[in-house]
Amino acid sequence: MPELPEVEIVRRTLSPLLGQRMMAVSVSGPDVIRGLSAEAFAAQLVGRQVDSLERRGKYLLIGLTPKATVLVHLRMTGRLRLADATAPLERHTHVRIALESGGELRYTDQRRFGGFWVVGEGTVPDGFRTLGPEPLSGDLAAGHVHQKLSRRSGPIKAALLDQRLIAGIGNIYADESLFRARLHPATPAHTLSEADVGRLLTAVRQTLASAIDHHGTTISDFLDGRGEPGLNAQQLKVYGRQGLSCEGCGGVIEKIRIAGRGTHYCPSCQQPPRIRKVR
Ligand SMILES: [Zn+2]
Numbered sequence: 403m404p405e406l407p408e409v410e411i412v413r414r415t416l417s418p419l420l421g422q423r424m425m426a427v428s429v430s431g432p433d434v435i436r437g438l439s440a441e442a443f444a445a446q447l448v449g450r451q452v453d454s455l456e457r458r459g460k461y462l463l464i465g466l467t468p469k470a471t472v473l474v475h476l477r478m479t480g481r482l483r484l485a486d487a488t489a490p491l492e493r494h495t496h497v498r499i500a501l502e503s504g505g506e507l508r509y510t511d512q513r514r515f516g517g518f519w520v521v522g523e524g525t526v527p528d529g530f531r532t533l534g535p536e537p538l539s540g541d542l543a544a545g546h547v548h549q550k551l552s553r554r555s556g557p558i559k560a561a562l563l564d565q566r567l568i569a570g571i572g573n574i575y576a577d578e579s580l581f582r583a584r585l586h587p588a589t590p591a592h593t594l595s596e597a598d599v600g601r602l603l604t605a606v607r608q609t610l611a612s613a614i615d616h617h618g619t620t621i622s623d624f625l626d627g628r629g630e631p632g633l634n635a636q637q638l639k640v641y642g643r644q645g646l647s648c649e650g651c652g653g654v655i656e657k658i659r660i661a662g663r664g665t666h667y668c669p670s671c672q673q674p675p676r677i678r679k680v681r
Contacts (some may be wrong), residue, residue, distance in 0.1 A: 406537070407613035408624045408632065412482055415627030416507070419452045419464075419484070423502040431496025434509065434517040436481075437524025442609030446470060446520045447499065459533045459569030473530060474509075478518025479623050482509050492580050512623075533569040536601040537606050542568060544600040551591040553601060558588035558594065558602070560661035562598040571606065573620055574641045575667045577666045579606040580652075581640045587658075587665045589675040612637060 404412070427444035429435060436534070447466070454465030462482070464472040466490065473607050474482060474626045479494075487506050491498075497509040497518065510516070519526055535541035554561055561567055562576040580587050582605035585598065594602070618624055618632030621642065625631055636640075639649055644657035647670040 403478050403572055404480070404618075404624055405460060405572035405575050406457075406610055407575070407634070408618035409457050409462055409570070409624075411477065411618040411626045411632065412476070413455050413457045413462055413627075415630075416455055416482065416484065418503075418505075418663050419455065419507060421451065421453070423451045424448055424466075424499050425680075426500040426501075428498045429496065429673045430498075431494075431511070431514060433515055434496045434511060436517045436519045436527070440518060442523065443518065443520065447472070448521055458530070458536070459565055461530055461533075473519040473521060473526065475516050475527070475529075477513070477515035477517075477547070480509065480511040481623070481625055482507065483625065483627050483629050484508075485629075529565060532566045533639075533670060534565060534567045535569065537568050537570060537603070537610055542603060542607075544596060544603055547603060548594070548599040550598040550622070551594055555593040556591060557583060557588045557660050558591045558663055559663070561591045562606075563661065563663070568606065568609070573663050573665075574621075574638070575609050576614065577607070577641045578613075578639060579609045581667060581672060582609055582614040584671055584673075587660050587667050588673050593675065640664065640668060 411548045427447050429440035431442040450466035450470060452464060453467045456463040460475060462474040463648055485506050485508050487504055492510050494510045494512045495508055496511055498559060499507040504619035550567055551561060562571050583602040585602060613619060613634045616637055617632035619634040640655050643655045644666055646655055648655055648671060650671045652672040653668055655666055655668055657664055
């Protein structure tokens with residue numbers, strides 16, 4: 403599932419959209435248009451020009467002139483890419499937006515959990531309105547996060563996945579960040595010291611920035627706005643590496659379930675919470 407780095411790579415690789423007018427919109431999978439009919443969605447877009455591409459958490463924001471904003475969330479298998487209008491349609495293509503240049507912006511989504519919203523028309527998702535701070539901006543302060551975590555008894559892994567605490571982290575980068583910070587994923591969030599939280603936020607920033615530098619992680623589905631995969635999978639230290647040896651200590655990476663999610667960690671580099679507490 404695309405997380406912050408992958409959405410950021412999609413944003414960057416869609417930059418040829420900037421300055422282009424949307425000429426026609428064709429929707430064959432209307433359920434990916436949220437809170438609006440396909441016809442109303444098309445009417446909002448046609449004739450407008452793309453003048454900004456931004457990202458907030460895992461949402462892509464397409465800014466238009468005359469003023470309107472389209473939100474896109476890729477969820478599990480959504481992909482946005484630019485294509486020649488004459489290129490064969492991929493399976494699961496649900497939306498095609500014809501551009502002034504003659505190209506098309508195409509949205510494919512095998513599982514159809516992703517979708518489009520037009521801000522101010524229909525309903526903007528709750529998950530967008532309640533997003534926490536951006537981890538790669540200056541808005542994320544250890545003191546603030548520590549205070550929020552002090553009221554949570556659940557595992558730190560679950561807290562990292564909560565988009566209201568920090569925007570943009572999903573299962574891959576939660577596991578990778580916890581490994582980088584040498585924190586056990588089951589550690590109760592409220593037991594972390596402010597220094598632990600500071601170390602964790604540094605790890606989150608380094609993990610996400612490095613993933614962006616490596617063009618995002620392609621495990622099975624992610625492709626950028628040009629249809630190219632990411633190169634970050636080879637950089638992963640724990641995610642998907644259960645049974646393989648830890649680069650830090652030579653021990654064996656394990657996979658457990660926390661908060662209903664497969665969770666990968668090194669039992670010796672990431673000490674269990676009980677041992678940490680008596681130190
Ligand atoms: Zn290790």
